[in-house]
Amino acid sequence: MRIGVFVCRCGTNIAGTVDTQAVAARALASPDVVYATELLYTCSEPGQQEIQNAVLSHRLQGVVVAACSPRMHELTFRRAVEKAGLNRYMLEMANIREHVSWIGQDKAANTEKAVELVRMAVAKVRRNEPLFGSQVPLTKRVMVIGGGVAGIQAALDCADAGLDVVLVEREPTIGGKMAKLDKTFPTIDCSSCILGPKMVDVAQNENITLHTATEVESLSGTIGNFTVTLRKKAVYVDWDACTGCGLCMEKCPSKKHPDGFNEGLATAPAIRIPFPQAIPKKAHIERSACRYFTTGKCRVCQKICPVGAVRFDMEDRQVVENVGAVIVATGYDLFDPAAYGEYGAGRYPDVITGMQFERILSASGPFGGHIRRPSDGREPRDIVFVACVGSRDKSVGRPYCSGVCCMVIAKQAILARDHLPEARCYVFYMDIRAPGKNYDEFVRRAVEEYGVQYIRGRVGKIYPKGDRLVVQGADTLLGAQVEVEADLVVLATGVEPSRGARELAEKLHISADTHGFFMEGHPKLKPVETNTAGIYLAGACQGPKDIPASVAQGSAAAAKVLALFARDSMTTDPQTAHVAEKVCIGCGKCLTVCPFGAIQWKTLRDGTKKAQVLETVCQGCGLCNATCPPKAVQLRHFTDDQILAELEALCA
């Protein structure tokens, strides 16, 4: 074999701490290497051209690029060698940037390490074989998991392009967190006025199949052909019959249950429509609240329902959907402020969360849009907002910035002053983060036009004094302790991954970061892809995000799906397992370990049984390879021979 080695300087990224010229020179000592050079930027157009020229002029059969991580540019260089007429799998990369030049300053040690990594890559490529994928048809349907604003945007964009969309939402209605908001920053748009029409569009779009009160149970298959099993939870109302008239809500005798939509500030009947603009506008029964389910007697709603839609015998039911791509848009939940015992959330009724204040502000909220204290219904005179409750605080395991709370506080303070011009608003903050378009101007407005008092410092304690609260904190600019008496304290609770996000990540085979937010394919260049092909991300499930960013990501994910579906079939990854029939002893161990059922029995003419890999099902994990006693199953591109060759090259 004739092998060429290309050592990238990457400007000074690599050449700064690795003697790339020496690496190239010493690569010539490896067997089969006939050409070696260093290049300034191998990934650039001239760099790739150089590789292609060398392939042709030196009749290269294998190429080693010593540069950045293959996770970054393997595809780039595979395409480059393919253009020069080589099979794309005749390329290997040696990672001498992320794994060498960026983690050590000792040039001699780095150079030695780079030389060895190149030697290992050469040993590997000597054993590479041309591989070819096969063509499989695509299922041109997409599933969107999560019906918040990001999921709605993604679903609508895909549906408008003519795709079949399956929208799955865990709650009985779509709308997500945005549906609970009163107004949005920095324009003070009415949240439900801008989200409502989109929700209606979802309901009316012929291309969208909506599954609410539904959770994902499992996912199998690969990009282009996923099978997703859903569990439709029993809502005890036949939604085909229910007209959403709301008579059952009026007559339900069991009315005193916390209303989740109003963040527990109001009560709701056991049978309920979550909120007036709910999509679908159908009633469901909260089993734990229902008198019939808890005592066995009642059935008032069943008797009263004009269309006889109530079904107490309803059970959860499984639905299977076949789709070619999945967009995950499961959003976020809010930090539970109970972790800060000194703030007294939960103990003092007038210490509330930002989302609760949002409901208080809302015209459809518990007080009809009038600002009142939950404890006695009195209008508050002094309102204190506390920023960073569950954000930027390692002691509660939330070291990250939630990104939106500074703006939410500014909005809520402005709205509070609008509603109650007599009220005084105070904000305890650490830093104000307002980097979006018109955001900083908005915060300035709160300070300058609305006279909101910003106090830089953390709150240490909140305690009651008569029927008011005392907020004790530091003013780090004055260098003094301050105490503010307040009627209402609003805690700007931080953003955390939606409950169940980790379990979902496991089901979808995608990864989550330390905090549980889903991992994007690349922090800069693949913001909506995941490392699992065919599964995309949108919105706050990937990290704290405001509405504009979530909507943008929803559209971005939709664009990725549309690009995927622009072709009619796709090439499978040929890095699959393969059975050498003569070596196979027919023990069947590979069949039992394969997580994908990609191996089946094949009976030869003489009746002996051999394992056979279904190449379009195989995902290329190599579990069977490691399991096979006679090593008859080999994972292409990662065979025992190839891995051991790398190891031997290191030891040589």
Next chain:
Amino acid sequence: MRDEAVTITNQTESSLRIVGFLCNWCSYGGADTAGVCRFRQPPLLRIIRIPCTGRMDPMFVVKALIQGVDGVLVSGCHPKDCHYAVGNFYARRRLELVGRFLPFIGIDPRRFRYTWVSASEGQRWQQVVTEFSALIAALGPNPGFSAHVR
């Protein structure tokens, strides 16, 4: 961290070698993240990329140590976070077993370690590499299989 990395290099005069078998999805990404964040690490480690720790044949560990590598580090996705759902569960059993097997062929089992590092845990990767490198530096060169065969 910096000082420690430097001392190891000096001590061993760059003769020590650790081979790392890293799964493509989590730990290789974690090592990349550590690089992008410029988290300094001792230069002993040479990484071989495998699709999944489930691909990890215990034989690779034994062969590496017999051939004179001074340490073997295997790292994959955290349990329940495997890209292939269950690969690292199989790996855990096999690697646990191979670690216990090493003393029987006269190899110090401390020369082998397996761990879980996700793609976002660059700092953790730095920690794993630094600690294991320090251990291997303390153990010194691998006397090899032959040293024990009479």
